[in-house]
Amino acid sequence: MSDVSVVGTGPNGLAAALVMARAGLSVRVFETEPTVGGGSRTKELLEPGHRYDVCSAVHPMALASPFFRRFGLADRIRLTVPEISYAHPLDGGDAGLAYRDLDRTVQGLGDDGGAFDALMRPLVRRSEAITDLLMSPLFRAYRQPVAGALFGRAALEQGTRLWNRRFSGARAPALLTGVAAHPVGRMPSLPSAGGGLLLSLLAHTVGWPIPVGGSQAIADAMADDVQAHGGEVVTGRRIASLDEVADSRAVILDVSPSVLLQLGGDRLVPRYARALERFRYGNAACKVDFILSGPVPWANGGVRQAGTVHVGGRREELAAAEAQVAAGRHPEKPYVLLSQPSSFDPSRAPAGRHILWTYCHVPAGSTVDMTEAVTAQIERFAPGFRDVVVRSQVTTAADLARYNENYVGGDFGGGAVTLAQMLIRPVLSAKPWRTSVPGVYLSSASTPPGPGVHGMGGLHAAELALKDVFGLPVPDLAPA
Incomplete structure (x- = not known):
């Protein structure tokens, strides 16, 4: 008892x-x-010494969550925090790079730098207040009225058809859409915008840590x-x-x-x-884990330094792919979220090897193996990727549901x-x-x-x- x-x-x-x-x-x-x-x-992947994360791999909330701050997680485990929180490659070797340093991020966005700065800097300045607001019970929202108003205004813009009103190029919208696509669903929408903006402001403050081991x-x-x-x-x-x-x-x-x-x-x-x-449960993920003989050969050198990469092209392409999933179809060119943790934590793979953690969105209950579609999307922005693939392992949405009965239909978001x-x-x-x-x-x-x-x-x-x-x-x- x-x-x-x-x-x-x-x-x-x-x-x-x-x-x-x-x-x-x-x-x-x-x-x-x-x-x-x-x-x-975290489990061993296919061969001894290759350790992969079964579900989550990168942890924006590890240093920001009110619970983990009180628990002192950073004092209990080793976390490595990449200088570039996330990257979004584009065709032709171009890319948007989200540095922890907001100023450096803005400098890399060209003509859209000022607009991105105007959107994100007010949120970054109130990062802790906004995080506490979004992590607290709804009835406590009154405690952060200014933070709530600023965040709500930004979410209304990026969660509606107004989302392009301040941008003229591709990099800044791609950066924002890549993070907004983490929750599975149509875009633009207020829930996706809210989640994406929270992840974005954490990227420019505490960073997106990767736990060692x-x-x-x-x-x-x-x-x-x-x-x-x-x-x-x-x-x-x-x-x-x-x-x-x-x-x-x-x-x-x-x-x-x-x-x-x-x-x-x-x-x-x-x-x-x-x-x-x-x-209601949401749509799902198909997870593809790779063992590589070397790092992903991204066409853009900056992408190689990022802890997380969002793959899928321009904002419009990502929105189209997510709309296909919402309609019950498997995109030919899916949105792919990936991380190569062995670049920041050598203990995750033997010398000369790397592990690559990826997933794409699929309809709930899917039994489709998306390995080829994921591989093709990475190859699109990293020519020669196929040549460094040693082995891969797929976990379909149906497999995820069997692995954990709480992942209904492969919905790992609850x-x-x-x-x-x-x-x-x-x-x-x-x-x-x-x-x-x-x-x-x-x-x-x-x-x-x-x-x-x-x-x-x-x-x-x-x-x-x-x-x-x-x-x-x-x-x-x-x-x-």
């Missing part, structure tokens, strides 16, 4: 577990897989803290019903609404269960990122982490603030559980 049971060891589940353990409660964490991590696992380092640091404060982590144990953890005073679930329906069964209030059934589901995630409530079962809370990416490795869903769920069940405040989370 324990005070708290946590089901699922993604970053949100582990965040909730360590908050509860640090509050002095007895905590038991359950994970189906042999290792912790959820969306932040892989994303597993984040999960391991969190699990270590749970255990250091008396918590127990049980791997290889699947929880199939809330009855299995009924002896705990509080239960926190890092699961999708569909899994919550299975776990809760008749214990869920019918009205709440119907709301969960209405929750639900469609739409305007409606920014407010209803997964139900319309001022405190959506609280389920209809007393003492049971939801902490996954299907709750605010949504997808990403930030731990905030776990923090919000734990904060409610501490108050409702135990009458305790959130404890200090800093390293000893």
